[in-house]
Amino acid sequence: DTGVSQDPRHKITKRGQNVTFRCDPISEHNRLYWYRQTLGQGPEFLTYFQNEAQLEKSRLLSDRFSAERPKGSFSTLEIQRTEQGDSAMYLCASSLANRPQETQYFGPGTRLLVL
Amino acid sequence: SQQGEEDPQALSIQEGENATMNCSYKTSINNLQWYRQNSGRGLVHLILIRSNEREKHSGRLRVTLDTSKKSSSLLITASRAADTASYFCATDAVSNSGYALNFGKGTSLLVTP
Numbered sequence: 001d002t003g004v005s006q007d008p009r010h011k012i013t014k015r016g017q018n019v020t021f022r023c024d025p026i027s028e029h030n031r032l033y034w035y036r037q038t039l040g041q042g043p044e045f046l047t048y049f050q051n052e053a054q055l056e057k058s059r060l061l062s063d064r065f066s067a068e069r070p071k072g073s074f075s076t077l078e079i080q081r082t083e084q085g086d087s088a089m090y091l092c093a094s095s096l097a098n099r100p101q102e103t104q105y106f107g108p109g110t111r112l113l114v115l
Numbered sequence: 116s117q118q119g120e121e122d123p124q125a126l127s128i129q130e131g132e133n134a135t136m137n138c139s140y141k142t143s144i145n146n147l148q149w150y151r152q153n154s155g156r157g158l159v160h161l162i163l164i165r166s167n168e169r170e171k172h173s174g175r176l177r178v179t180l181d182t183s184k185k186s187s188s189l190l191i192t193a194s195r196a197a198d199t200a201s202y203f204c205a206t207d208a209v210s211n212s213g214y215a216l217n218f219g220k221g222t223s224l225l226v227t228p
Binding site: 004031033035040041042043044045048056058089091093095102103104105106107108109111 | 146148150155156157158159160163203205207214215216217218219220221
């Protein structure tokens, strides 16, 4: 069990650029989640996948954000035309759906700074 | 919007003392979980308590849940400097169509040697 991994760990970009983050969940986990965390706040839910299907999106996920999980394994989160308000830690988590009490395991996060 | 609300926002204690933090939430839940986050890093799962449970232990951690008051507490006994971190409660609401967790703003714990 190698845990959830995320890449890159840090990203600095200029306003208006596009960025893409990758998440590799724990291998047998079929649910994958994206959260965003700003300074001094708890994580806020963005979206989640069961296998390759994106089943829920938060209203925080504007049309500049898109997430994919093409083969039901790793996932990508893309932000187009980044804005300074997008600066945050982007966290990925995964879980196993067939357990009655479902623990989400988090990756180390990608810290995004938009200049 | 964040459902959970941790109290206190910040807590400073000395090694060996116990630390208690509280969490309140607004809607009916399936489970309540506590996570720890060291500065600038990802979240580490500590303990999960189901809505039909009242108390749970794991090592130096003790969690209680009062669904009638919509509140939970996390007790860390015999604290260590390594316990310094932010602690978050997270709930998955019964009304959710999915399994998104709702986090509070966290309690920042400082344990001094």
